[in-house]
Amino acid sequence: MYNDTEKNFLTHPKGIMSWLLTLDHKRIGIMYLAAILAAFAAGGFFALGLRLELLNPGKQFMDQDTYNKFFTLHGAIMVFLFIIPSIPAALGNFCLPLMLGAKDVAFPRLNLASWYVYMLGAMFCLYSLFSGGVDTGWTFYSPYSTQTSTSVISMTFGAFILGFSSIFTGINFIVTVHKMRAPGMTWYQMPLFVWGSYATAMIQVLATPVLGITLLLLIMEKVGGIGIFDPEMGGDPVLFQHFFWFYSHPAVYIMILPGMAIISELIAVHAHKKIFGYRLIAYSSVAIALLGFFVWGHHMFVSGQSEFSSMVFSFITFFIGIPTGIKIFNWMTTLVKGSICWTTPMLYALAFLILFTIGGLTGIFLGALGLDIQLHDTYFVVAHFHYVMMGGTVIAFLGGIHHWWPKIFGKMYNENLGRFAFCFIFVGFNMTFFNQFMLGSQGMPRRYHDYSNFLKTDLFERYHGFSSYGAMILGVGFVIILCYLVASLFNGKPAGNNPWGGLTFEWSTTSPPPTENFKDDPILKHGPYDYDKVLPKDI
Amino acid sequence: MESGSKSINKKLMMSTETTPKHREFHPHILPLSVYIGVGSALFILTGVTVAASFVDIGGVGNLILALLIASIKGSLVALFFMHLLYDNKLYALFFCVSLIMLTAFIVITMFDTMRRDGIYEQRSSPIQISADIYKNMQKHEE
Amino acid sequence: MENATQIELGRVNYHHHNPNLAHHFHDMEQQHESIKLGVWLFLVTEVLLFGGLFCFYAIYRAWHPEMFIEVNQLLDVKLGALNTLVLIFSSVTVALSIRSIQMDNKKQAVMFLAITIICAAIFLVVKYFEYSHKIHEGLLPGKYFANPDIAAVNPHIFFSIYFGMTGLHALHILGGMIFLTWVLIRTHMRAYSSSYYTPVEMGGLYWHLVDLIWIYLFPLLYLIG
Structure with a gap:
């Protein structure tokens, strides 16, 4: 069947319908990649709008209502349409079965359905965008969300539908990891990317249904006035926050765990060294996934919840730092005496270590009860979660794209341009967000469209100005990346099967892989990071 | 904790290890008496829980008793009908x-x-007079 | 590929011609176990979906115990108990239909599936009478509540929870009926046998979960007084 080596999953079979009806996890991964990049562009557009408005005090080009819609749409699109599906559904879909030596995920039809469900949810979000937008913030807090006349219903219904797509991916990954591993592959011979994706899938399956019922109840409250979130009807709006964060805090780990999973691969492969503390990294992924379920209340310290539960949540929040720290230290120890190649993916991995450490440590500040009163709803929080979500997940996502791009498309991009664009991203990101820590601790509240009548307006203007120019540099960086990656599809050099010298299964097949993934059933000869046993000439 | 997670992991590994031979499909069939026995137990427990609700134990006693009986019924369904005991x-x-x-x-x-x-x-405020609910009630009385 | 015999890791690996085996699975056992694990994970999501409503119930009951006790007298215990018995009976029959197909008794399997679906329909009809009675009395959720005879505060919240929980449960009954009807038709068309009956078993698992949720809903809503 595979006499013709030219027949890979990209070119065979041909035709648009063969893509739209494909059951191949690799094609579905690419379809997801296209969809989430479109969402990222839309979310980025709103972000640039926000930064331009804040460039100077006073009204620049949008009034406060438009501003409210902009930050809501930026948040909702980035969270629900981009970052939650980004790594699992795009890169995970492509890599996970390959890494396990499987022919496909366990349920290919469910996988395709998840993409269509994602598109359906995106349609609802788009509809709400064009029917007046939403101005509640991406968290849809009641009672404001039940009273505002903006199109909250279609946006929340869209997020409800997107939840199904996330659940489908999660179920698929868990079953694939349990049942589809290549013969002889034990749990501790799986690549760490798989461990991370498995932990993520566990959260997707356990947490997302609660978001589903919460958003349904919110819609019922808005349409039917069932009274459970409405204080005027004897209901309790703080309950909405409990329900919302029971999903959305674990969802933060849906966003970051796959990022950490990618970094484990990048560091081991591009430093050509056996990863330090394999089991600890694997266990810490699972520990983060489970602990992440019991800390949701740290978003609600000033919401009026009881002091007792604030205390409990703050206490557990500090524990999350332990498995996270274990990972960081293990990655750093892996780098020691490794033969580090300054490839683009490695640069992103190193950037992740720096940026995520800053993001994680400031998260510990915010978990402290007293300090949170001062910093809650200021730009300090904005800076913190952008350091984690963007400095963590998006940087890891970019690193992962650069790492697996040769495998996905069989073409090498221009490495020098890659390093050049990385400088834009790294400098632009820090310019945008580092000064927001100062901005927040000086008292600038988030979600304000104007700061002209503050005592510290001059100071705020300097910081905001820095931020806005940094955002533009960041935007330029993304455009450069897009340009050279697209260019590589047409004039890139053939990548070869294993350009980085990886030891996991996906590097043993051709680039791009054939539809059935492997010409012969793969046989496990060594562990995923056995750089101490496998000689470079054998790779 | 460490040893506990290890043993679970060992079990999981055992459970997914592909056995050397091609595995035939063998359904696990329970005798009819199990289904009839469990079914009658569920019927009887339904009667018990209804009967227990007419006895006032006081406090949260009735709640705990009802949940206890429901949990026994639920475990029977999960263990036997859903085959958790054998799978x-x-x-x-x-x-x-x-x-x-x-x-x-x-x-x-x-x-x-x-x-x-x-x-x-207050733990939770009562309905305010202005709430829609009272307007509906007035209509109902008219 | 289909006819190739490969020897690897000292084991013989050959592909059966079973038409029900999807190409990416190694054998029927792996396929059956994968689908079963997938269905169990789906049931996990169902537990947590209903879990949100159970959490609501717990919180509002703890806030207003006297209201719950007063209001739940308005529910009809007889109809609730009848529905419980009907659902338990349907759970037994769906389990027996799986047993029948495991023993290659197609006729019996179809009969038991039909009884299950009829039981589900009876459940929904009883539910319909209960609902129409509540609607007639003005015992409705939230702002539609219109029954002035109740002294306790916030009775409408009990009915928000009552209609929310039983309504979502009824939707699941409806979904189960549709799926089981499809399974029944396929069974009748001899699609399943003792060597392949995965959809029958999966339908059964789902149906047992719907029953299991009702086993908790019945005492929590009808009996605690």
């Missing part, structure tokens, strides 16, 4: 994790809702 224990593990998460969700949320007295004077 790979992995399914039971996942099912238990979902129940643990649910319990944690309810209990931790109630850390807040049951201990708000420190902040609010």
Whole structure:
């Protein structure tokens, strides 16, 4: 069947319908990649709008209502349409079965359905965008969300539908990891990317249904006035926050765990060294996934919840730092005496270590009860979660794209341009967000469209100005990346099967892989990071 | 903790290890008496729980008793009808994790809702006169 | 590929011609176990979906115990108990239909599936009478509540929870009926046998979960007084 080596999953079979009806996890991964990049562009557009408005005090080009819609749409699109599906559904879909030596995920039809469900949810979000937008913030807090006349219903219904797509991916990954591993592959011979994706899938399956019922109840409250979130009807709006964060805090780990999973691969492969503390990294992924379920209340310290539960949540929040720290230290120890190649993916991995450490440590500040009163709803929080979500997940996502791009498309991009664009991203990101820590601790509240009548307006203007120019540099960086990656599809050099010298299964097949993934059933000869046993000439 | 997670992991590994031979499909058939026995137990327990609701034990006694009987019934359904007793224990593990998460969700949320007295004077405010609900009631009376 | 015999890791690996085996699975056992694990994970999501409503119930009951006790007298215990018995009976029959197909008794399997679906229909009809009675009395959720005879505060919240929980449960009954009807037709068309009956078993698992949720809903809503 595979006499013709030219027949890979990209070119065979041909035709648009063969893509739209494909059951191949690799094609579905690419379809997801296209969809989430479109969402990222839309979310980025709103972000640039926000930064331009804040460039100077006073009204620049949008009034406060438009501003409210902009930050809501930026948040909702980035969270629900981009970052939650980004790594699992795009890169995970492509890599996970390959890494396990499987022919496909366990349920290919469910996988395709998840993409269509994602598109359906995106349609609802788009509809709400064009029917007046939403101005509640991406968290849809009641009672404001039940009273505002903006199109909250279609946006929340869209997020409800997107939840199904996330659940489908999660179920698929868990079953694939349990049942589809290549013969002889034990749990501790799986690549760490798989461990991370498995932990993520566990959260997707356990947490997302609660978001589903919460958003349904919110819609019922808005349409039917069932009274459970409405204080005027004897209901309790703080309950909405409990329900919302029971999903959305674990969802933060849906966003970051796959990022950490990618970094484990990048560091081991591009430093050509056996990863330090394999089991600890694997266990810490699972520990983060489970602990992440019991800390949701740290978003609600000033919401009026009881002091007792604030205390409990703050206490557990500090524990999350332990498995996270274990990972960081293990990655750093892996780098020691490794033969580090300054490839683009490695640069992103190193950037992740720096940026995520800053993001994680400031998260510990915010978990402290007293300090949170001062910093809650200021730009300090904005800076913190952008350091984690963007400095963590998006940087890891970019690193992962650069790492697996040769495998996905069989073409090498221009490495020098890659390093050049990385400088834009790294400098632009820090310019945008580092000064927001100062901005927040000086008292600038988030979600304000104007700061002209503050005592510290001059100071705020300097910081905001820095931020806005940094955002533009960041935007330029993304455009450069897009340009050279697209260019590589047409004039890139053939990548070869294993350009980085990886030891996991996906590097043993051709680039791009054939539809059935492997010409012969793969046989496990060594562990995923056995750089101490496998000689470079054998790779 | 460490050894516990290790043993679970060992079990999981065992359960998914591909056996050397091509595996034929052998359904696990339970005798008819099991179904009839479990079914009658469920019928009887339904009667018991209804009867128990007419006896006032006081306090939360009735609630606890009703939940206890429901849990016995639920376990019977899960263990025998859903084959958890005979199947790979992995399914039971996942099912238990979902129940643990649910319990944690309810209990931790109630850390807040049951201990708000420190902040609010009332635990939950009664319906205000202006609420729509009273307008509806007036219509009903007319 | 289909006819190739490969020897690897000292084991013989050959592909059966079973038409029900999807190409990416190694054998029927792996396929059956994978689908079963997938269905169990789906049931996990169902538990947590209903879990949100159970959490609501717990919180509002703890806030207003006297209201719950007063209001739940308005529910009809007889109809609730009848529905419980009907659902338990349907759970037994769906389990027996799986047993029948495991023993290659197609006729019996179809009969038991039909009884299950009829039981589900009876459940929904009883539910319909209960609902129409509540609607007639003005015992409705939230702002539609219109019954002035109740002294306790916030009775409408009990009915929000009552209609929310039983309504979502009824939707699941409806979904189960549709799926089981499809399974029944396929069974009748001899699609399943003792060597392949995965959809029957999966339908059964789902149906047992719907029953299991009702086993908790019945005492929590009808009996606690």
